[in-house]
Amino acid sequence: MELAEGKQKFIEAxxxxxxxxxxxxxxxxxxxxxxxxxDALTTEEVMDELNISRGNANxxxxxxxxxxxxxxxxxxxERKEYFAADKDIWNVARQVAKExxxxxxxxxxxxxxxxSTVEGDKNDKAYATFNKSVTDINKLANNADSMIDTMLxxxxxxxxxxxxxxxx
Amino acid sequence: MELAEGKQKFIEAxxxxxxxxxxxxxxxxxxxxxxxxxDALTTEEVMDELNISRGNANxxxxxxxxxxxxxxxxxxxERKEYFAADKDIWNVARQVAKExxxxxxxxxxxxxxxxSTVEGDKNDKAYATFNKSVTDINKLANNADSMIDTMLxxxxxxxxxxxxxxxx
DNA sequence: TTTTATTTTCAATAATATTTGAAAGTTTAG
DNA sequence: CTAAACTTTCAAATATTATTGAAAATAAAA
Numbered sequence: 286m287e288l289a290e291g292k293q294k295f296i297e298a299x300x301x302x303x304x305x306x307x308x309x310x311x312x313x314x315x316x317x318x319x320x321x322x323x324d325a326l327t328t329e330e331v332m333d334e335l336n337i338s339r340g341n342a343n344x345x346x347x348x349x350x351x352x353x354x355x356x357x358x359x360x361x362x363e364r365k366e367y368f369a370a371d372k373d374i375w376n377v378a379r380q381v382a383k384e385x386x387x388x389x390x391x392x393x394x395x396x397x398x399x400x401s402t403v404e405g406d407k408n409d410k411a412y413a414t415f416n417k418s419v420t421d422i423n424k425l426a427n428n429a430d431s432m433i434d435t436m437l438x439x440x441x442x443x444x445x446x447x448x449x450x451x452x453x
Numbered sequence: 454m455e456l457a458e459g460k461q462k463f464i465e466a467x468x469x470x471x472x473x474x475x476x477x478x479x480x481x482x483x484x485x486x487x488x489x490x491x492d493a494l495t496t497e498e499v500m501d502e503l504n505i506s507r508g509n510a511n512x513x514x515x516x517x518x519x520x521x522x523x524x525x526x527x528x529x530x531e532r533k534e535y536f537a538a539d540k541d542i543w544n545v546a547r548q549v550a551k552e553x554x555x556x557x558x559x560x561x562x563x564x565x566x567x568x569s570t571v572e573g574d575k576n577d578k579a580y581a582t583f584n585k586s587v588t589d590i591n592k593l594a595n596n597a598d599s600m601i602d603t604m605l606x607x608x609x610x611x612x613x614x615x616x617x618x619x620x621x
Numbered sequence: 622t623t624t625t626a627t628t629t630t631c632a633a634t635a636a637t638a639t640t641t642g643a644a645a646g647t648t649t650a651g
Numbered sequence: 652c653t654a655a656a657c658t659t660t661c662a663a664a665t666a667t668t669a670t671t672g673a674a675a676a677t678a679a680a681a
Contacts, residue, residue: 291571403459
């Protein structure tokens with residue numbers, strides 16, 4: 286396969302995966318484009334490569350910065366802003382885990398904690414069932430939370446080494 | 454907090470989490486409702502509890518069955534169908550992991566494998582950058598795939614016991 | 622200061638996804 | 652068989668989300 290075709294496929298695939306995970310397609314595509322670009326790109330270049338409007342490109346680039354996945358750069362003597370992705374995939378994975386933990390897992394844990402204070406009669410089937418589900422999900426979510434904390438601190442080789450060693 | 458209020462909050466929270474993960478809100482809410490129901494419910498009951506239409510309830514219940522999260526039940530002498538959720542949260546987690554692996558991770562791995570066959574000159578920066586990203590993502594995705602395979606086979610206590618032991 | 626290059630905003634529009642509800646389909650009981 | 656109970660389908664309506672593009676804001680250069 287030719288490089289040009291490969292690029293297209295990569296951008297498309299990354300966009301599809303993104304939207305299956307609640308990340309908007311354009312955002313994932315811009316990220317993909319920057320991941321495979323050796324040099325930082327301008328807003329204009331992103332617009333042209335992906336055929337999107339200026340407004341869209343601007344907002345999407347800002348979102349990617351907020352997710353900690355890309356950064357603004359400036360070239361000496363130039364006025365335009367350039368954008369470059371963090372190319373370390375392990376950093377990308379950690380950054381995404383970190384953001385989703387903050388945006389989703391933590392609020393969920395807060396709700397679950399609150400819900401585990403619901404009082405009731407243990408002989409009431411409705412209460413017992415509610416309580417069991419809430420408690421069990423709470424435990425699972427806390428385990429996931431701990432695992433993510435470790436992942437955030439870990440080096441890639443160490444993390445997968447340790448995890449996969451057990452799983453042989 | 455009262456049980457009734459707790460139920461509402463749980464259904465709402467589960468629905469929100471679901472939609473952040475690309476699962477439609479109603480589907481997550483119906484799942485939540487069944488998770489905390491001691492008894493199997495009919496389509497009619499689901500419609501009433503969540504204020505949704507018959508068509509919506511029917512399609513959503515079917516989707517949940519396809520995800521392996523709930524099952525149809527029949528009561529002797531009754532004509533109606535009843536629906537009950539698998540209450541084992543570890544099963545739920547595994548089932549979701551299994552489906553997403555099949556629907557998303559595996560197709561992604563296929564594309565990445567294809568993309569790693571793109572030929573080019575190692576001194577070409579564009580090719581080198583493309584190749585590095587594709588290769589690195591491929592490795593990460595394969596590790597994730599192995600981890601999910603293990604999770605699918607594992608008992609909950611064993612899985613978290615092993616994982617969290619390392620992560621102290 | 623004025624001009625020009627560049628970025629940001631946001632109301633309007635377009636695209637996508639979800640939901641409804643009524644009709645058609647199916648199954649069981651009489 | 653026919654009627655009643657129940658389930659499924661799907662085109663149309665709604666709701667949600669993403670995108671555009673042009674005007675406003677900002678910042679550097681002249």
